[in-house]
Amino acid sequence: MAKSNLKVKEQVKKSNLKVVDDREIKTTAYSDINLKKWKDYSHVKTDTLWEFPTRLKEGGHSNEYHGNYIPQIAQQIYERYTKKDDVILDLFFGSGTSGIEAVNMGRRCIGVELKDDLAEKVAKKFTPKQLVTDVNIICGDSASEIAKDKVQARLEVMGKKHAQLLMLHPPYDDIIKFSDKKEDLSNCATTDEFYDLFEKVAKNGYDLLEKGRFACLIIGDSYKNSEVQPLGFMCMAKMMNLGFKLKGIIVKDIQGNERAKGKTANLWRYRALAGGFYIFKHEYVMVFQKV
Numbered sequence: 001m002a003k004s005n006l007k008v009k010e011q012v013k014k015s016n017l018k019v020v021d022d023r024e025i026k027t028t029a030y031s032d033i034n035l036k037k038w039k040d041y042s043h044v045k046t047d048t049l050w051e052f053p054t055r056l057k058e059g060g061h062s063n064e065y066h067g068n069y070i071p072q073i074a075q076q077i078y079e080r081y082t083k084k085d086d087v088i089l090d091l092f093f094g095s096g097t098s099g100i101e102a103v104n105m106g107r108r109c110i111g112v113e114l115k116d117d118l119a120e121k122v123a124k125k126f127t128p129k130q131l132v133t134d135v136n137i138i139c140g141d142s143a144s145e146i147a148k149d150k151v152q153a154r155l156e157v158m159g160k161k162h163a164q165l166l167m168l169h170p171p172y173d174d175i176i177k178f179s180d181k182k183e184d185l186s187n188c189a190t191t192d193e194f195y196d197l198f199e200k201v202a203k204n205g206y207d208l209l210e211k212g213r214f215a216c217l218i219i220g221d222s223y224k225n226s227e228v229q230p231l232g233f234m235c236m237a238k239m240m241n242l243g244f245k246l247k248g249i250i251v252k253d254i255q256g257n258e259r260a261k262g263k264t265a266n267l268w269r270y271r272a273l274a275g276g277f278y279i280f281k282h283e284y285v286m287v288f289q290k291v
Contacts, residue, residue, distance in 0.1 A: 024036060029212065030081055030082065030083065030164070030212065030213055030214065031079070031080060031081060031082065031083060032079075032082075032083045032084060033079065033080070041079075044076065044079055044080055045076050048248065048249065048250050048251060049250070049251055049252075049253075050072075050073075050076075050250055050251070050252040050253065050285065051252075051253045052070060052072045052252075052253070055070045055071070055072075056070060056071040056072055056075075068094050068095040068097050068169075069097055069169045069218045070097075071097055071100070071101050073216075073218060073252070073285055074097055074098055074101035074102075074167070075101060075105070077165070077167070077214075077216045077285075077287070078101060078102070078105050078107060078165070079105070081165055081213070081214040081216075081287075082107055082164055082165050083164070084106045084107065085106065085107065085108065086107050086108070086164035086165060087107070087108045087109065087110060087155065087158055087160050087163045087164055087165075088102050088107055088108070088109045088110070088163065088164070088165045088166075088167060089109075089110050089111075089112075089151065089163035089165070089166050089167070089205065089208055089209070090109060090110070090111045090112070090166075090167040090168075090169075091112050091142035091147075091166070091167075091168060091201050091204065091205055092112075092113075092142065092167075092168060092169050092170050092171075092201075093111030093112055093113040093119070093122065093137060094113065094118070094122075094169065095118070095122060096111065096122040096125055096126075096135075096137075098111060098167050099111050099122075099125075099126065099134075099135040099137070100125060100126075102134065102135065103126070103130055103134050103135060108133075108134050108135065108158060109134070109135050109136070110135075110136045110138065110151055110154050110155070110158075110163065111135070111136070111137050111138065112137075112138045112139075112140055112142045112147050112150075112151065113137060113138070113139055113140075114139070114140070114141060114142070114178075114179060114181055114183060114184055115139075115178070115179050115181070116139050119137050119138075119139040122137060123137055136154045136158075138150045138151060138154065141183040142201045142204060142205075143183065143197055143200035143201045143204065144183075144204075147204070148204045148207065148208065151163075151204075151208055152208065155208070160210075161210070162208060162209055162210035162211075162213075163208050163209050163210065163213075164209075164210055164213050165209075165213060165214055165215070165216070166205045166206075166208070166209045166213075166214070166215035166216070167215075167216050167218075168201070168202065168205060168215065168216065168217045168218070168219075169217075169218040169219070170185050170198055170201070170219060170235070171184070171185045171186035172219060172220050172221070172222050172231055173185075173186070173188070173191055173194050173222045173224070173229060173231055174186050174187070174188065174194075174222075174224075175222050183197075185197050185198060185201075191222075191224065191229050191231075194231075195234055195235065195238060198235055198238060199238040199241075199242070202235075202238060202239050202242055203242055206239075206242045206243060206244065206290060209290050210290070211290055211291070212289070212290065212291070213289070213290055214247070214287060214288065214289050214290075215239070215244060215287070215288040215289070215290065216285065216286070216287055216288075217232075217235060217236065217239065217284070217285075217286040217287075217288070218283065218284070218285050218286075219231055219232045219235055219283060219284055219286070220232065220254070220280060220282070220283035220284065221280060223277055223280075226275065226277075228277070232283075232284040232286065236249075236284075236286055239286075239288055240288075243290065243291070244288035244289065244290060244291075245288060245289045245290075245291045246286070246287075246288055247287045247288060247289050248285075248286065248287040249284060249286050250284065250285040250286070250287070251282050251284065252282060252283050252284070252285050253281060253282055254280070254281060254282055254283050255281055
């Protein structure tokens with residue numbers, strides 16, 4: 001083999017890249033994106049401002065559950081940070097966006113959902129076969145050791161020791177009440193309590209995630225007691241304290257996936273002018289790596 005070829009392979013090894021054929025394929029250890037043909041991936045976003053005019057409703061997705069994140073986020077994150085057959089772990093499974101898109105894109109998913117009735121409802125979005133081979137829904141408290149143990153057991157059934165991607169889309173403090181359960185982050189008595197409970201969930205996610213792989217936090221801020229509560233940056237700090245390395249802070253326009261406000265938009269504009277605050281039109285998509 002030529003010395004130049006040996007040098008290329010050595011550089012690839014050091015940079016954590018995988019070369020199947022020097023002439024055709026070059027990928028990272030965490031993605032199927034072929035860097036030899038990087039110009040073919042213009043649909044994959046690499047900037048920090050995301051704008052989607054509407055919420056995707058095709059491919060099994062719907063908008064009947066208020067508070068779910070839009071499927072386009074999963075599409076972008078999955079293609080960028082996972083490979084076919086990888087396991088995505090979602091500790092706030094909700095209406096199942098993470099699982100639906102995992103199936104659509106040839107990945108697998110484990111979702112933890114606190115509400116029994118919602119877990120049962122979401123399960124009906126998948127076929128019996130998919131619920132055996134591709135998607136597993138665990139009903140439980142994502143901050144608990146019990147849920148962590150159940151996820152670990154399911155990973156072993158799937159032939160994995162750890163998940164390859166962590167998705168976190170927690171409630172935005174108490175903006176929307178999702179249940180009457182005390183374990184629900186939307187029922188925390190104070191915002192500080194919300195941060196502490198979120199950290200417990202994130203710690204479970206950190207422990208269950210494969211080293212070198214990525215985590216995605218989708219969150220917006222809130223307004224309480226006449227001031228902004230910077231939920232995004234505070235939760236970001238919690239994750240960094242756990243050992244995650246911050247790789248990106250994406251600002252996502254939420255106007256395309258909000259439900260129509262009609263005349264209430266004028267009411268909020270009046271309140272903003274009278275109260276000295278600004279109306280949120282964005283949320284954050286924060287990307288981390290476990291090192």
